[in-house]
Amino acid sequence: MAAKVGSVTRRTFLASTAAAAAYGLGGVGPAFAEVNWKKYAGTKIGVNLVKSPRGEVLQKYEKEFTDLTGIQVSSEQTPEQQQRQKAVIELNSGSPSFDVVHLSYHVQKRQFEKAGWLADISGFMKNPELTDPSLTESDFSQAGLLYAKNQQGQMLSLPFSVDYWMIYWNKDLFAKKGLAYPQTFEEMVVAAEALADAKEGTYGFVARGLKNANVPVWTSFLLGYGVDPVDANGKLMTDSPEAIEAAKLYQRLLTKAAPQGVAGFNWSECQSAFLQGKVGMWLDGVGFAPPLEDPEKSRVVGKVGYGVMPKGPKAQASATFGDGIGVTAASKNKEAAYLYCQWAVSKLMGARLLQAGGGVPFRQSILDDPETRKGVKMPPQWIDAVVGSGKISKLGLPVIQPVTEFRDIIGIGLTNLLAGGDPATEMKKATEQFKPILERSEKA
Structure with a gap:
């Protein structure tokens, strides 16, 4: 098993490469130091999650995000069908109670894009104060990018969990x-x-x-x-x-x-x-x-x-099917909400998701990381099939x-x-x- 990950303070989160590898981060620790994680300390954000193993992992480690950023999170998990209804009603109102929304790509992508409910995060991804260098478009599978981008090439969400x-x-x-x-x-x-x-x-x-x-x-x-x-x-x-x-x-x-x-x-x-x-x-x-x-x-x-x-x-x-996590266009705290989304798809959280059997990250670097793989209970051939499927992924609907x-x-x-x-x-x-x-x- 990979090293157990306990409570991660900002200091330990930004620690040495060796420690980061033990966390399943594959040596990405120092890269996080370039991001000004505390810039939006004191901000409060709402997070709308689907009740699922993915939502449970995010809520379980929510305090770590607050320790890292100083951002207060109010999150809610709702069963899938009810969550979709709630999200649509609130987003239609123009003033949703949440800044971050968990969406099912193969059902909601077109609806969210046509309605303009998601913020364009393309600029955030290019900002070194907001995005660590390891978070690149090329690290996501092709299907993940097709889901996350609109026809104009704008990134409207971060690919979260995939089902090949x-x-x-x-x-x-x-x-x-x-x-x-x-x-x-x-x-x-x-x-x-x-x-x-x-x-x-x-x-x-x-x-x-x-x-x-x-x-x-x-x-x-x-x-x-x-x-x-x-x-x-x-x-x-x-x-x-x-x-x-x-x-x-x-x-x-x-x-x-x-x-x-x-x-x-x-x-x-x-x-x-x-x-x-x-x-x-x-x-x-x-x-x-x-x-x-x-x-x-x-x-x-x-x-x-x-x-x-x-x-x-x-x-x-x-x-390929999957879900993503994005910032609402109506949010008044877009940068803070984006930091949450970035944390949700980070190598650390992706490793936890994979090792818990709660989902498969869209990021190939997580699947390729030896330390992460050690903690996965499934046979190595399963991971190999996941990685191989990611290389030939096409939208299933x-x-x-x-x-x-x-x-x-x-x-x-x-x-x-x-x-x-x-x-x-x-x-x-x-x-x-x-x-x-x-x-x-x-x-x-």
Whole structure:
């Protein structure tokens, strides 16, 4: 385990490189000395957090931020759906009670940008009195920057925690069939069908079949065909030839190699099936890994492989989702709020988040840091898969306002495929149904 991190005063926070490494900072300690952390001492800021492991880590160490900066923090964690509603109501009022907001990128990015609710922090990031030199755009994964920036290239938030999609695979089942981890979609299909063995009671592949929840599975395939669900010009690509091929792949894997009843599976049912040791591959987010290595919950402890998404016909991509933390445009304490955001995504806090199993930082330097990795309870291969996924990260859902409607409508079409629907027919029907909804949202 990495050295235990106790209460961090300003003096210890700015201590030697060796001490910083022990904190999981990877030698970034002296760099913090260039930031005038005490400049806004006495300022009070409000922080609106999603109730989650990420929010809990921030609240747990909040006093350290106050010790470092002298800034008083009033933070609140609220369950996700309620937090989104509360944030929208207060931001719409023009005078929210909070200066910092925790946002879900794949749901709220477009909404927040169109409404102008976030402050542009691009200038703060270039100011050496406000930003330590290790916090650079290049340290965030490509998907993180796509989420954090608007179309004008302004940085409107800091990427906080990411969920890359990867393949969990059962090494024992692969070995029994003499199979190697697939490098391409084609090899993945071959392996899945070979692993589906009625006599052995095993299945080759599992992923979400439940409508709405299943859309990221299909987009994971679509990205491998080199296409986004909505292109750069705002055109729906959901009935394109590539989208139909991705739907065919979805249908084949989930009807030829998956457990019965998969049309009702969300991530929890998929995880349960994989935990039993009867499934060869499971496609989902990296954050669902810890129970697989828990002897009290899992029959596959020590048998799990963690693989980067195989290559598609035109690209290799890991569908990516995540959340960020930003300063509200209405805040009267933007610089102080920005210091909080910077602290939240710092190497120290990112290491804590990762080691606690509460999330994966968007910053590659945290994942690459040897001291941080020592304290991670998951196998090294899991971290390797996370790092590898970060290098091929692509947004897993389109950046649009009606994301829920998109997932509902496309999801129904995908679920229909599991009952024998025709991929081209279902994708065209879903596209026609969603198109006017998307057009209305952009005009609003």
